[in-house]
Amino acid sequence: MSFIMASMLFASVTWLTDFEQAKLQAKEKDQMILLKFSGSDWCLPCIKMKKEVFDSPEFQDFASTHLVLVNADFPRHKKNQLEEKQKEHNERLAERYNPNGKFPLTILLDRNGKVIKQWDGYSGMTAASFIKELQFGAHGK
DSSP: OHHHHHHHHTOOOOEESOHHHHHHHHHHHTOEEEEEEEOTTTOHHHHHHIIIIITSHHHHHHHHHHEEEEEEEOOOSGGGOOOHHHHHHHHHHHHHHOTTOOSSEEEEEOTTSOEEEEEESOOOOOHHHHHHHHHHHHHTO
């Protein structure tokens, strides 16, 4: 029984790839959207932020009840290439929310897609400090 409970505590959250689906889910659950622009196979700060913040049990626990997560990934290696439809979707998101092509770029949005706060790059913040900023951003809207 304790193994099952422990595995439920550390279950990973789902990062969506469809922004419209994320908005629908955010409206249904009355949650905010966290959109991250990453280069999962070439951007070292993106990789480090994923490992140290997004993959942490603390962030995953917070996100599971407060956020709808969206990943707009821009991999470069041939083996990691996305389907054409997903590439186009990510490009449209970048045109709207990341026109300068910054990586990583993490954006907190309300359930309608309006920007509340954004983080440009990865400063080495901990999961706990990032969660505090998310909570502050949510209350500052």
